[in-house]
Amino acid sequence: MKTITHWIGGKPVEGTSGRFGPVYDPATGAQDKQVAFATTDEVDDAVAAAKAAFESWGTASLAKRTAVLFKYRELLDARRDEIAALITAEHGKVHSDALGEVARGMEIVELACSIPQLLKGELSTQVSTRVDVSSIRQPLGVVAGITPFNFPAMVPMWMFPVAIACGNTFVLKPSEKDPSASYRLAELASEAGLPDGVLNVVQGDKVAVDRLLEHPDIAAVSFVGSTPIAKYIQMKGIEHGKRVQALGGAKNHMLVLPDADLDFAADQAINAAYGSAGERCMAVSVVVAVGDTGDELVGKIAERAKGLKIGPGTDPASEMGPLITREHRDKVASYVSGAAAQGAEVVVDGTGYSVEGHEDGFFLGVSLLDKVPVAADAYQDEIFGPVLCVVRADTYDDAIKLINGSRWGNGTAIFTRDGGAARRFQLEVQAGMVGVNVPIPVPVGYHSFGGWKDSLFGDHHIYGNDGIAFYTQGKVITTRWPDPADSGGINLGFPSNS
Ligand code: NAD
Numbered sequence: 379m380k381t382i383t384h385w386i387g388g389k390p391v392e393g394t395s396g397r398f399g400p401v402y403d404p405a406t407g408a409q410d411k412q413v414a415f416a417t418t419d420e421v422d423d424a425v426a427a428a429k430a431a432f433e434s435w436g437t438a439s440l441a442k443r444t445a446v447l448f449k450y451r452e453l454l455d456a457r458r459d460e461i462a463a464l465i466t467a468e469h470g471k472v473h474s475d476a477l478g479e480v481a482r483g484m485e486i487v488e489l490a491c492s493i494p495q496l497l498k499g500e501l502s503t504q505v506s507t508r509v510d511v512s513s514i515r516q517p518l519g520v521v522a523g524i525t526p527f528n529f530p531a532m533v534p535m536w537m538f539p540v541a542i543a544c545g546n547t548f549v550l551k552p553s554e555k556d557p558s559a560s561y562r563l564a565e566l567a568s569e570a571g572l573p574d575g576v577l578n579v580v581q582g583d584k585v586a587v588d589r590l591l592e593h594p595d596i597a598a599v600s601f602v603g604s605t606p607i608a609k610y611i612q613m614k615g616i617e618h619g620k621r622v623q624a625l626g627g628a629k630n631h632m633l634v635l636p637d638a639d640l641d642f643a644a645d646q647a648i649n650a651a652y653g654s655a656g657e658r659c660m661a662v663s664v665v666v667a668v669g670d671t672g673d674e675l676v677g678k679i680a681e682r683a684k685g686l687k688i689g690p691g692t693d694p695a696s697e698m699g700p701l702i703t704r705e706h707r708d709k710v711a712s713y714v715s716g717a718a719a720q721g722a723e724v725v726v727d728g729t730g731y732s733v734e735g736h737e738d739g740f741f742l743g744v745s746l747l748d749k750v751p752v753a754a755d756a757y758q759d760e761i762f763g764p765v766l767c768v769v770r771a772d773t774y775d776d777a778i779k780l781i782n783g784s785r786w787g788n789g790t791a792i793f794t795r796d797g798g799a800a801r802r803f804q805l806e807v808q809a810g811m812v813g814v815n816v817p818i819p820v821p822v823g824y825h826s827f828g829g830w831k832d833s834l835f836g837d838h839h840i841y842g843n844d845g846i847a848f849y850t851q852g853k854v855i856t857t858r859w860p861d862p863a864d865s866g867g868i869n870l871g872f873p874s875n876s
Pocket of ligand 1: 554
């Protein structure tokens with residue numbers, strides 16, 4: 379069985395804990411790999427390597443940093459297929475979707491290539507006689523990232539390219555469920571010329587995460603994952619004096635007004651609800667049908683849902699792959715029967731679905747639930763699977779009240795031809811990312827990504843300008859070059875400008 383190791387100080391490290399996590403091929407259900415779980419000593423080794431590397435990387439010229447990042451971007455471009463294949467093998471998503479993930483991750487590397495522009499400071503001359511003031515931003519030191527299973531390449535790339543472009547060094551703790559993509563990203567960074575120790579990967583579980591949160595040499599922690607763990611990371615990180623950004627779970631609503639193009643809305647609902655088997659934090663999991671749109675819209679979504687091709691991610695004909703584990707698949711399926719018992723109408727039932735020749739794979743068909751009561755678990759919980767809930771609302775006002783009543787506020791979208799309604803929605807809805815006729819409004823790399831409420835804990839969104847702010851600290855320098863003829867003499871008063 380293949381063992382996936384750590385990457386510390388620019389080389390593979392086997393690990394000594396004797397503890398391993400299973401890594402499955404979700405399309406077959408077979409376990410053909412395991413991942414080493416780090417000990418606290420191994421985490422300390424990674425932090426020590428990063429701390430040593432910071433000595434020179436933290437002051438490396440912008441020219442040197444960007445030369446590596448440009449080369450890295452080229453290597454990733456050449457290896458898109460290979461990285462996507464690693465994602466499909468361990469996560470299960472279809473190859474085209476995995477390629478999309480790699481492309482969106484590369485956007486952040488491209489952003490990081492523009493770091494000289496992004497890190498430019500400010501200068502005010504002659505704020506007082508012969509006095510100038512400049513503001514600069516400097517790296518924090520060693521920073522850590524802890525990432526979820528659902529985007530094993532893209533989410534790490536939301537973090538480390540920006541962090542290292544700013545001059546920090548990085549320790550990444552990827553998801554233990556699909557760790558190979560992160561490992562390969564670190565190997566390729568070395569190949570691009572990133573000095574040893576600037577980017578390290580420690581594989582593992584809570585033991586590794588807790589050590590990163592407690593380690594005195596870690597200055598900041600970026601986390602992406604479920605809400606309960608995000609809350610835990612924020613509290614524990616702050617307790618240990620760290621800067622923390624912790625992105626959590628979601629329940630993203632798509633509001634459809636009666637004037638919307640319902641065929642377009644149905645297509646987009648299908649793509650956003652069932653793409654990547656619903657295992658996206660920006661998946662649409664609730665459609666709010668306003669006025670009399672409900673019956674027609676549900677009919678159109680159901681018709682499309684029944685035609686989806688579900689199969690192994692390696693089959694180019696597959697539109698949707700399996701779920702991440704057998705346990706998760708079964709938990710998702712339980713929401714469908716649970717919703718029926720709690721008053722929802724099951725319009726399409728994907729439970730019990732299996733793929734010929736892949737009976738042990740973690741496959742689930744797609745489900746569509748209509749008239750889901752707000753109190754039902756299927757509405758209240760983040761299901762994180764191919765289950766779309768439809769809720770009916772009489773008016774726009776009822777719909778926005780429902781959305782704003784959700785404890786999450788990651789993404790949301792409105793489908794309409796009415797510019798006035800869309801404008802109201804943008805201003806009134808309580809979520810961090812809003813789409814107007816765009817169901818998955820994941821911001822481009824040069825804007826920042828982040829939710830509100832239980833979808834993000836901390837003060838900064840991730841990547842874009844917020845990413846630069848998160849991974850740097852400000853410094854303001856006040857400079858005077860006195861003229862010997864005008865020394866000012868002794869004055870114990872508070873400095874004032876003149
Ligand atoms: P998860 O919270 O279970 O795991 C995320 C990371 O935390 C992993 O590296 C894991 O090893 C670690 N972890 C898990 N339990 C821990 C514990 N008790 N103590 C310390 N560390 C622990 O999340 P997941 O299942 O891998 O990913 C799916 C979740 O991530 C969903 O809730 C999804 O919405 C969310 N997500 C959010 C975003 C976003 O941008 N807001 C993006 C992607 C995924």
